[in-house]
Amino acid sequence: MKFATPTSTVLYSIEETIKAYRRLSQQNISSIVPDITVDQALILIIIDREDKTQSEIADLVFKDYASITRIIKLMLNKNYLTKTIDDADKRKAELKITQIGKEIIEKLNPVIKKNREIALNTLSEQDIKQLFEILNKITQNCKKNSK
Amino acid sequence: MKFATPTSTVLYSIEETIKAYRRLSQQNISSIVPDITVDQALILIIIDREDKTQSEIADLVFKDYASITRIIKLMLNKNYLTKTIDDADKRKAELKITQIGKEIIEKLNPVIKKNREIALNTLSEQDIKQLFEILNKITQNCKKNSK
């Protein structure tokens, strides 16, 4: 049973693209805030924009609860965040950005904006719309057949 | 400086798609060969199809040399592969699939084919062509601006 080489499929291209974007993002982020990862930055921004529990964050960024626990822990150690027990539901954590965290977000905002602009620079509105739609088809296909 | 929530960009959709596909793939692979990962399977197949050095493999699958070293090591432990020193250039490794490895590849081939079919099921030829092109634009944009 011989068929297309793995490296000739679109799914391989998707991997390539996301890795290229992650590399670009990490490089530019590191040049402004040396000690933060792309994932930490994303989660920091999400917490800043809206109060979320860890499991809500996990669902939002497609990560495992375990990963979120560890990523949060690293940011607690760096004092970007505080974590307290939710009074209304003691299983839940209340996450708040510290002043340090806020300053980092301010520094990151323009970098993140620029990263997106660089990545999507040569794309038309139409390209982006189509990309959304096609990716969504694939995602739905995969989700329907797993879990 | 307020701008689009990270979770509203296509780049986020790309992440979502690739994770959904990886999950589907791992589930279906595990149901046939319980002790192999998606990454190991990919690399095993690449080695089987063409003799490649570790660094060539790394470049091909967008992974770090260090990652390849470790992935190979795990497959050596499971006797999917043998590794010997290349006679012509003693820095290089010669990787060969064992009988066990070959049998695993035979089992995996239909699963991998099916995973792709599931993922791309609802896409037209046109969709796939466009997806390739748009992803390639993004990849080029990112690569031009990093490294």
Added chain:
DNA sequence: AGTATTTACTTGATATATCAAATAAATATT
């Protein structure tokens, strides 16, 4: 009320990602 189930989160084990530093062999340079 007491038990069972679910929910939110944590921890452990193992695989992979990334960067930096190290080793050894091959190649280039003087």
Added chain:
DNA sequence: AATATTTATTTGATATATCAAGTAAATACT
């Protein structure tokens, strides 16, 4: 030939991914 540089791979440290098992609080059920 001796030294410098490059290439192929490895190792260490730390971050993240994934699965399984565990804890504690909240909710549902009898």
